[in-house]
Amino acid sequence: KLVFCSVLRAGLPLHQGLLNYFDKSENAFISAYRHHIDNKDDFDVIIEYLAAPSLNNKILVIVDPMLATGKTLQNVLNAIKKHGKPKKIHIVSVIGSKYGVANVASYYPENTHLWIATIDDNLSERGYIIPGLGDAGDLSFGIKL
Template sequence: MFIHNLGLENSVLNQFVLELRDVEIQKDSMRFRKNIERIGEILGYELSKTLHYKDKIIQTPLGAKKVSIPEEELVLCSILRAGLPLHQGLLNYFDKAENAYISAYRDHKDSEGDEDHFEVVVNYLASPSQQDKTLILADPMLATGKTLENTYRAMKGHGKPKQIHIVSVIGSEQGVSYAKNVFPENTHLWIAAIDEKLSSRSYIVPGLGDAGDLSFGVKL
């Protein structure tokens, strides 16, 4: 896996990540969603540099001009519900991409009260064919990596993509390492920050909390 940790570079991206983490600023859910969307735009822009391009001649009012444009067919898939703002940021730049949505949640029903043990359950998927296309998976929090693993398995019935890109806001070192062992070697991970550890409940530390709840309200 090729890991692109853009948080190690000096850019405005780090300001958006700071605001996502700040317990006072994140009380504004609209700003929280917007910051994730803006991070999606930045990560998408960097990702776009690795795509294949073709030349196209366009006609302007004053003449003709050759322009290089991406030639790949893209499928953009977000993991509900936390992935929606990130999906929108990517869609702002990849507006011609086909779209897929998948639900995944942590199921603790067999853990007997142990919050550290859970299964990731996928029970909804809407996707076009991915055969020979470029798949972009949008999941803002790469904690354990199990959600991405189950998502990848669930989507295999929709064709084999020729290339996979994972886009995340914050990940843990453990989750990144886990994903490296699950996805093909030529997979690219685009991420804004990687934190050192997970809590006993498998949340990223220091992380930012629950991205879904902060974006859309606390769930039951």
Template sequence: MHIHNISQQNSILNTFISEIRSENIQKDSMRFRRNVERIGEILGYEMSKTLNYKSKNIKTPLGLCDINLSNNDIVLCSILRAGVPLHNGLLNYFDTAENAFISAYRHHKHDPESFEIIVEYLACPNLENKTLILADPMLATGQSMVATFEALKPFGKPKEVHLISIIGAQEGVDFVNTHFDDNVHLWIATVDEKLNDKGYIIPGLGDAGDLAFGEKLQQ
């Protein structure tokens, strides 16, 4: 797998990452969602440099202009619910993409420190020979990313696969690296050192879904 850690080079991305991490700033859920959306735009822009392009003749009011335009058939799939703001940011740049949504959550049986990933809801177009962008803001253990990709397989084999995350733990990055083919790309804004005993990224930012949409009831 090809890993693209965007934080290895300083950019305005650092500002948005710092704000979604900050305890004070992240209390504003609207600003949190907007920052996640802007990070999605940046990751989408970086990813777009690797797509396929074909020259097209454009007629302007004053003449003709040749410009290279992407000709990828893109399907953008996000993991609910935390993935919605990230999905919106990517969709701002890939506005002709088809869209897929999938639910994946941690199910704790008896031990609060152990869990399995449950996939329930899935809506997806045909993926055969298309470019799949699979987005999940937090790459903690990596199990959700792998489980959702497995759930998408009945919809066809994509020509290209791009994974998009904002913050990952090194353990999660290593996990997906061993579970995806060599031609898959991971685009990630930054990578943190470790997970705590409950599988949350340290220092991370907390629960992205709760910060974006409010606390959920636990069952």
């Protein structure tokens, strides 16, 4: 049994695309956003919402189009653990950085597989992928108010 967990809001279009092919899967949703400390380069990832079925012995697919530093995916894993232990974890992203990929590889368990379309070399001082594509959520839904 598959469970797709979308990181809101940027993950929704990719999540829907996956559901078009895996329409019998279960769904989970988690909000995660960057909170820049004193408007500086360092940031925390804030999780405010999580809705998920039991993950015990299921295949968890985390859907997040951008894998920059890997901090979001670390926080997602920590938050979602209370919903059970999946037998496998897949991460589906579109663009990542070398740093983020290495970070995820060092943090996630061995039963994790990363599916990513392209890997860019660099991050900005604020932890955004260069050249990347910008804010995936803003591109899909408009700029946040």
